[in-house]
Amino acid sequence: MNKTDLRSYGLTPFFEQEAASYKGLFIARVCEQHRNLYRVVCENGEILAVVSGKLAHEANDSTGFPAVGDWVMIDRIEDSSGNAVIHHVLRRKSVFTRKAAGTSHERQVVAANIDLVFICMALNADFNLRRLERYLSIAWDSMATPVIVLTKADLCADLETKLAQVSTVSVGTDVVVCSCMKDNGYQSILPYIERGKTIAFIGSSGVGKSTLINRLMGKEVLDTKEIRSNGKGRHTTTHRQLLLLPNGGIVIDTPGMRELQLDSANLSRSFEDIEALARKCKYRDCSxxxxPGCAVRSAIEAGELAEERLESYLKLQKEIGYEGLNYRQLEQEKIKRMFGSMGEMKQAKRFVKKKNQKR
Known part of the structure; x- marks a missing residue:
């Protein structure tokens, strides 16, 4: 039997080092999840797996369970005598999470160990700058790099206007335009795809994520449906799925999100323009x-910043619990979200400094 090259699935020394500490177990990556059953890829190919009772018992919430993209440790590399058992989930280098839909405060892992997040937004009826700001805030918080992918360009009569609008919220983020109605309409995303790199496709239902992935795969592996009469696409993906592209690279297809509630977010990256202005305000706790002396209000009055963007920023601050914090408290809260504590931040800085000195 030919062994599967797990490096093509994104295996790096980061995960190999931790995996080596689990004697008698084998490393695998989660490709699909169906309730309590997982499909994982190991050195012998794809097999089915379930979580161990101990792992399930020790999980504090749903984020403690394996998710698509996770590297896990399993007890066997073939399932002819029963499903493999997942005993450990390795540390995630990045994770895209959202607050579970409804009134629950539980977090939901959308995709783990991703390098890029393709935020897909259609240029027709789906176009929504405020929703795009939400996606960007979570994507930057995931520790992966977001790329805005504008789809269905063939259905857009005012492309230049839409691109100008996107530029007002895409601070520091690449923007690419696609149209899958044309054979080469997906070419603009090819430069981002590399062997061993994982890309999560995120976006609303029917924006063309599955169609794009089918183009990259070179065949129809994911179901797609025609656009409705109101211009909106139809929801087709029902579960998350990791796929190895024939020319290298890994993609994760995700179901469309009707509701995107924030559990945590990196507003400093997604709203760099507002935070840069806020540092110039006369008062550090300026609302x-x-x-008087508010640099943000001055920018709005001068037509340099949209009122709607500030409203969105303040709304997201409130949603993740930043509302009412002064400048010092806000910085401390950001450190806590990123590193856990001030001590851990200092430890991370020492590690980076030491690493740079070795170069």
Missing amino acids: HTTE
């Missing part, structure tokens, strides 16, 4: 409403 950007009626205070």
Whole structure:
């Protein structure tokens, strides 16, 4: 039997080092999840697996369970005598999470160990800048790099206007335009695809994620449906799925999100323009409403910043619990979200400094 090259599935020394500490177990990557059953890829190919009772018992919430993209440790590399058992989930280098839909405070892992997040938004009825800001805030928080992928360009009569609007919220983020109605309409995303790199396709239902992936795969591996009469696409993906592209690279297809509630977000990256202005305000705890010397209000009055963007920023701050914090408290809260504590931040800085000195 030919062994599967797990490096083509994104295996790196980061995961190999931790995996080596689990004697008698084998490393695998989660490709699909169906309730309590997982499909994983190991050195012998794809097999089915379930989580161990101990792992399930020790999981504090759903984020403690394996998710698509996770590297896990299993007890066997063939399932002819029963499903493999997942005993450990290796540390995630990145993870895209959202607050579970509804009133629950539980977090939901959308994709793990991703290098890029393709935020897909159609240029027709799906176009929504405020939703795009939400996606960007979570994507930057995931520790992966977001790329805005504007789909269905063939259905857009005012492309230049839409691109200008996107530029007002895409600070520091690449923007590419696609149209899968044309044979080469997906070519603009090819430069981002590399062997061993994982890309998660995120976006609303029917924006063309599955169609793009089918183009990259060179065949129809994912179901797609025609656009409705109202211009909106139809929801087709029902579960998350990791696929190895024939020319290298890994993609994760995800179901469309009707609701995207924030559990945590990196507003400093997604709203760099507002935070840069806020640092120039006369008062550090400026609320950007009626205070004198507010640089943010001045930018709005000068037509350099849209009022709607500030409203979105303040709304997202409130949603993740930043509302009412002064400048110092806000910085401390960001450190806590990123590193866990001030001590861990200092430890991370020492590690980077030491690593740079060795170069």
